[in-house]
Amino acid sequence: xxxxxxxxxxxxxxxxxxxxxxxxxxxxxxxxxxxxxxxxxxxxxxxxxxxxxxxxxxxxxxxxxxxxxxxxxxxxxxxxxxxxxxxxxxxxxxxxxxxxxxxxxxxxxxxxxxxxxxxxxxxxxxxxxxxxxxxxxxxxxxxxxxxxxxxxxxxxxxxxxxxxxxxxxxxxxxxxxxxxxxxxxxxxxxxxxxxxxxxxxxxxxxxxxxxxxxxxxxxxxxxxxxxxxxxxxxxxxxxxxxxxxxxxxxxxxxxxxxxxxxxxxxxxxxxxxxxxxxxxxxxxxxxxxxxxxxxxxxxxxxxxxxxxxxxxxxxxxxxxxxxxxxxxxxxxxxxxxxxxxxxxxxxxxxxxxxxxx
Ligand SMILES: Nc1ncnc2c1ncn2[C@@H]1O[C@H](COP(=O)(O)OP(=O)(O)OP(=O)(O)O)[C@@H](O)[C@H]1O
Ligand SMILES: [Mg+2]
Numbered sequence: 360x361x362x363x364x365x366x367x368x369x370x371x372x373x374x375x376x377x378x379x380x381x382x383x384x385x386x387x388x389x390x391x392x393x394x395x396x397x398x399x400x401x402x403x404x405x406x407x408x409x410x411x412x413x414x415x416x417x418x419x420x421x422x423x424x425x426x427x428x429x430x431x432x433x434x435x436x437x438x439x440x441x442x443x444x445x446x447x448x449x450x451x452x453x454x455x456x457x458x459x460x461x462x463x464x465x466x467x468x469x470x471x472x473x474x475x476x477x478x479x480x481x482x483x484x485x486x487x488x489x490x491x492x493x494x495x496x497x498x499x500x501x502x503x504x505x506x507x508x509x510x511x512x513x514x515x516x517x518x519x520x521x522x523x524x525x526x527x528x529x530x531x532x533x534x535x536x537x538x539x540x541x542x543x544x545x546x547x548x549x550x551x552x553x554x555x556x557x558x559x560x561x562x563x564x565x566x567x568x569x570x571x572x573x574x575x576x577x578x579x580x581x582x583x584x585x586x587x588x589x590x591x592x593x594x595x596x597x598x599x600x601x602x603x604x605x606x607x608x609x610x611x612x613x614x615x616x617x618x619x620x621x622x623x624x625x626x627x628x629x630x631x632x633x634x635x636x637x638x639x640x641x642x643x644x645x646x647x648x649x650x651x652x653x654x655x656x657x658x659x660x661x662x663x664x665x666x667x668x669x670x671x672x673x674x675x676x677x678x679x680x681x682x683x684x685x686x687x688x689x690x691x692x693x694x695x696x697x698x699x700x701x702x703x704x705x706x707x708x709x710x711x712x713x714x715x716x
Contacts, residue, residue, distance in 0.1 A: 450666075453666070453677075453679060454679075454683060456677070469554060469558055469584060471587045472550075472554050472586060472587050473551055473554055473555075476547030476548070476550045476551050477547070477551065479543065479544075479547055480543075480544045480547045480548060483540040483541075483543055483544045483547075484544065486536070486540055487537065487540055487541070490533050490536070490537055493524070493528045493530075493533065494533070496524065497521060497524060497525065497530070500517060500520070500521045500524070501521060503517060504517050504518055504521065553583065554583060554584075556580075558580075558583075558584055568608065569606050569607055569608050569691075569715055570606065570607075570608075570609075571604040571605070571606055572604060572605055572606070572607050572609040572612070573602075573604060574602055574605055574607075574609075574612065574637065574644060574646060574711075575599055575602060575637065577609050577612055577613045577616060578597070578616055578635055578637075578646070580613065581613050581616040581617050581620065582595060582620070582635075584617070585617065585620055585621065585624075588621065588624060589620065589624050589633070591630075592624045592625075592627050592630060592631070593623070593624055593627055593630055593631050593632060593633050593650075594630070594631075594632050594633070595632075595633045595634075595635065596632060596633070596634045596635070597634075597635050597636075598634060598635070598636035598637075599635075599636070599637050600636070600637050600638040600639065601639065602637050602638075602639050602644050603639060603644070603713055605644050605711055605712075605713055606712075606713070606714050606715045607691050607711060607715070608691070611687045611690075611691075612687065612691070612709075612711075614683070614684070614687060615684040615687050615688060615695070615709060616646075616648070618680035618681065618683070618684045619648040619684065619707050619709075620633065620635075620648060621680070622680060622681070622707075623648055623649075623650035623652060623705070623707075624650075625652075625671070626650050626652025626653050626654075626704070626705065627650070627651070627652045627653070628652075628653060631650060631651040631652055631704075632650070632651045633648065633649070633650050634647075634648075634649045634650075635647070635648055636649070639713070642712060642713055642714075643693075643710055643711065643712060643713065644710075644711050644713060645708055645709065645710050645711075646708070646709045646711075647706055647707065647708045647709075648706070648707045649704060649705070649706040649707075650704050650705055650706075651703070651704040652704050652705065653701070653702065653704075654699045654700050654701040654702050654703050654704055654705055655697070655699040655701065655705055656701050657701070660697065660699060663681050663697065664681050664682055664685045664695075665678075665682060666678065666679055666682040667679065667682075668681075668682075681695075688709055688710075688711065691711055691712070691715065692711075692712050692715065692716065693709060693710050693711040693712060694709075694710045695707065695708070695709055695710075696708050696710070
């Protein structure tokens with residue numbers, strides 16, 4: 360259909376398809392053309408209105424759909440928030456139960472360590488008690504004999520009886536043994552005192568705050584607490600460098616030392632070596648716990664810091680030790696990294712800032 364349009368006054372009609380010399384149309388023709396043009400315009404308007412209505416309806420439907428989706432998203436968000444909250448509660452409970460497990464482990468180790476010296480101190484005191492009664496009997500007898508000698512009538516039969524007691528009880532051995540029993544008991548009580556002191560500085564019950572701390576003292580008190588657990592499975596070597604005081608929560612850092620040392624001690628199939636080494640540079644200190652244990656397979660090393668990841672038999676590991684340790688070091692602005700070779704051993708490195716910013 361040729362395109363046509365109307366411009367200017369009604370009697371000027373121009374069509375692109377007509378030669379310019381065409382005679383002017385009659386009034387009736389013009390009216391008819393106008394009517395056709397108006398009809399086309401009406402039709403176009405109707406079409407436009409119809410389109411507008413369709414689009415409005417579509418828009419309304421899309422809008423309703425969006426509203427529905429929005430409310431679904433809101434519901435899902437609320438659900439996620441609830442789950443998140445439940446997860447946070449569970450995590451807090453788990454951290455608490457890991458702490459309790461460490462405390463339980465600690466208590467068992469400490470009880471054993473204290474029990475040992477207390478056991479031989481008690482037995483030594485029993486022996487000293489029986490020696491004392493023999494010695495008291497002899498001293499009383501010799502006093503009586505001495506009084507007889509001074510009075511000029513020495514009681515020879517008493518003397519013989521005392522000699523017999525001396526031989527029977529092996530008084531020479533007794534005298535020598537008393538010295539050893541007392542020395543052993545003294546060293547046992549010093550050991551108990553050391554353990555209690557180690558425990559006190561390990562747990563620093565009052566120390567929830569970050570203060571300048573001696574990491575070497577922390578490592579040593581942790582080793583004292585773990586002495587019982589470690590002594591059968593490994594030898595511990597300390598390669599301490601020069602460390603400045605480090606601003607940290609030592610009780611929490613000790614918990615990390617404990618987790619790393621226990622993991623290392625559990626990595627041995629046969630007795631092995633754990634080496635704890637330390638060094639520092641201008642802003643950081645580094646503590647490395649290496650073992651000559653089983654190592655970590657390549658396909659597992661990416662998961663060891665995940666909560667609940669454990670390769671230990673059911674009931675013996677919660678799989679939280681490393682994830683909690685990682686969190687503690689991260690809280691201090693440091694890093695905890697691992698290098699391991701299966702069959703050769705593992706090396707965990709703690710990097711801590713000297714100052715907290
Ligand atoms: N020194 C190590 N040598 C070999 N494997 C290790 C060592 N340290 C950690 N792992 C591996 O990483 C896993 C996770 O360690 P993590 O300390 O988090 O948990 P766990 O020791 O299994 O249990 P938990 O510490 O809660 O008692 C261990 O099960 C073990 O497979
Ligand atoms: Mg562990």
